[in-house]
Amino acid sequence: MALSKQSQRLSPLPPVLSHGLIAVSTLGLLSFCCSASLFLYLTYRLIVWRTKTGSQAPTNQFLFLIYNLLFADIQQSLGFLLNISALQKDAIDVGSSDCWAQGWFISTGLANSVFILAIAVHTFMSVVRQYRMPSWAFYSWVCVCWLFVYVMAIIGPLLYKDTFYVRAAAWCWVNEDYQKERLWLHYMWVFVAMFSTFILYIMIFIYVQRNSLRNAQALPSSSRTSTTQSLAHGATPMMLLYPFIYTLCTAPLAAGRIASMAGRDISLAYFCVAGSMIACNGWLDVLLYATTRRAIVFSEAPPSEETGLETFAFLGKGHEMGNVTTIQATSQAHGRSSSRTVRKELSRNESTENLYGMALGHIEIKESVKVTVEDFTSRSGSGSRSEPRRTPLARSGSWDERNSVKSMLGH
Numbered sequence: 001m002a003l004s005k006q007s008q009r010l011s012p013l014p015p016v017l018s019h020g021l022i023a024v025s026t027l028g029l030l031s032f033c034c035s036a037s038l039f040l041y042l043t044y045r046l047i048v049w050r051t052k053t054g055s056q057a058p059t060n061q062f063l064f065l066i067y068n069l070l071f072a073d074i075q076q077s078l079g080f081l082l083n084i085s086a087l088q089k090d091a092i093d094v095g096s097s098d099c100w101a102q103g104w105f106i107s108t109g110l111a112n113s114v115f116i117l118a119i120a121v122h123t124f125m126s127v128v129r130q131y132r133m134p135s136w137a138f139y140s141w142v143c144v145c146w147l148f149v150y151v152m153a154i155i156g157p158l159l160y161k162d163t164f165y166v167r168a169a170a171w172c173w174v175n176e177d178y179q180k181e182r183l184w185l186h187y188m189w190v191f192v193a194m195f196s197t198f199i200l201y202i203m204i205f206i207y208v209q210r211n212s213l214r215n216a217q218a219l220p221s222s223s224r225t226s227t228t229q230s231l232a233h234g235a236t237p238m239m240l241l242y243p244f245i246y247t248l249c250t251a252p253l254a255a256g257r258i259a260s261m262a263g264r265d266i267s268l269a270y271f272c273v274a275g276s277m278i279a280c281n282g283w284l285d286v287l288l289y290a291t292t293r294r295a296i297v298f299s300e301a302p303p304s305e306e307t308g309l310e311t312f313a314f315l316g317k318g319h320e321m322g323n324v325t326t327i328q329a330t331s332q333a334h335g336r337s338s339s340r341t342v343r344k345e346l347s348r349n350e351s352t353e354n355l356y357g358m359a360l361g362h363i364e365i366k367e368s369v370k371v372t373v374e375d376f377t378s379r380s381g382s383g384s385r386s387e388p389r390r391t392p393l394a395r396s397g398s399w400d401e402r403n404s405v406k407s408m409l410g411h
Contacts, residue, residue: 003094007166007175011091017170018090020272021083024171024279028080031282035073038286042067042297049302058135063296065122066289068142069115072149073282076109080279083171092167099172103165106173107153110186112281113193114145116246120200128207152185169260170271179261190254198243205240238292245288249281 013021046059046067082102086092093099118141125131133141156164156174159181166175174182253274260266290297 003163003166003175004177007094007168007177009091009094010167011089011093013086013090013092014268016268016272018087020269020275021087021170024080024272024275025083025087027276027279027283028077028083031073031077031279031284032081034283034286035070035077038290038297039067039070039074042070045299057302060296060302061133061138062119062122062126062293064138064142065115065119066293066297068145069112069119069285069289072109072111072115073285075105076112077279077282079103079105079109080171080275086171092172094166094172095162099167100162100165102172103168103174104153104157106171107156107165107186108149110152110189111146111149112285113190113246113250114149116242117193117197118142118145120197120242124200124204127204152189155185156181169266170268170275176260182257182261187254187257190250194243194247194250194254197246201240201243241288241292245284246281249277249284253278 010017042063079102082098082105085098085102122133125133156178160175160178164175164178164181165172168174168176174186253271256266256270256274
């Protein structure tokens with residue numbers, strides 16, 4: 001099959017490509033270095049956690065998704081980094097191994113969209129549905145994602161051989177004569193991932209905001225103001241930063257290709273600008289996830305299996321939904337009263353307790369203790385929503401005054 005003029009070798013490069021591809025290649029190199037560095041770091045940490053600590057616990061699922069996203073970013077950035085070859089030759093050399101490799105890596109860059117969506121789905125299930133996939137199902141899901149990406153990339157070369165990856169405007173990719181293949185093997189899924197990711201994060205944001213307000217209203221009026229501010233911080237719009245950055249980087253090139261498929265004449269300058277933006281995906285992903293999920297990414301010890309709101313760095317301390325227990329003890333022997341507060345913030349099956357105002361002296365002979373438990377759990381064990389509730393408990397007991405606080409605490 002003879003190639004059309006727009007798919008044939010281009011030599012020498014026009015000035016717009018001679019300058020524009022420098023920006024695309026430079027940003028591709030930056031993304032490659034950032035993605036590869038964090039990928040190698042996580043590889044090292046995963047090996048150390050398995051060998052030196054002897055931990056047999058499953059890898060944190062969110063960390064593993066980031067790990068796969070980085071590998072996807074490496075492949076996509078390689079595709080745009082290979083524009084260096086065209087700059088060196090002052091030509092886009094159709095039929096060369098460089099041209100075919102560039103087309104392949106840009107096609108497998110679909111994995112970036114797939115794993116951005118996978119992270120959104122996983123976050124939605126963890127935060128909103130409060131569901132964690134079994135390990136076997138999770139790893140099977142990841143394998144299916146990669147299988148899908150490589151099947152989409154290999155179908156074209158199997159059907160059309162050497163005429164599939166050729167010059168496509170500013171660099172090598174799918175032949176412009178194969179418009180349906182461009183759509184169904186690549187851009188259809190890019191747009192599905194883009195819109196689905198936005199919808200999922202908007203739903204997560206709304207869920208967090210509603211729960212923040214509901215939990216704040218359940219508090220006593222004396223502490224409602226400060227707690228409302230803290231919980232409102234948890235409903236930060238920064239949650240929407242994930243789909244925004246992905247869309248900002250990906251949409252211009254996708255829109256340009258779709259417009260080209262519709263018969264519009266898209267300039268080489270536009271492709272250079274759009275290519276520069278999508279080449280930023282790698283280093284922006286590294287920056288975004290390394291800062292907002294650093295508790296998982298840079299954990300010294302193997303991170304727990306927790307994947308919910310507590311793993312977002314920008315949510316602060318106001319997002320946790322646990323129990324607040326207040327204990328008031330009144331001494332009847334000397335007419336003195338003291339107040340003790342126990343605050344529990346529950347994360348999975350672990351809790352942290354801080355006791356304030358515990359006297360180091362002896363406990364009086366008789367004390368009455370009133371315990372109030374404020375439950376802020378947003379879901380019951382059955383999966384249905386439950387309203388915050390307050391459960392008062394009254395207890396009284398007697399102690400010998402020789403007993404100390406230590407004996408009271410059961411040590």
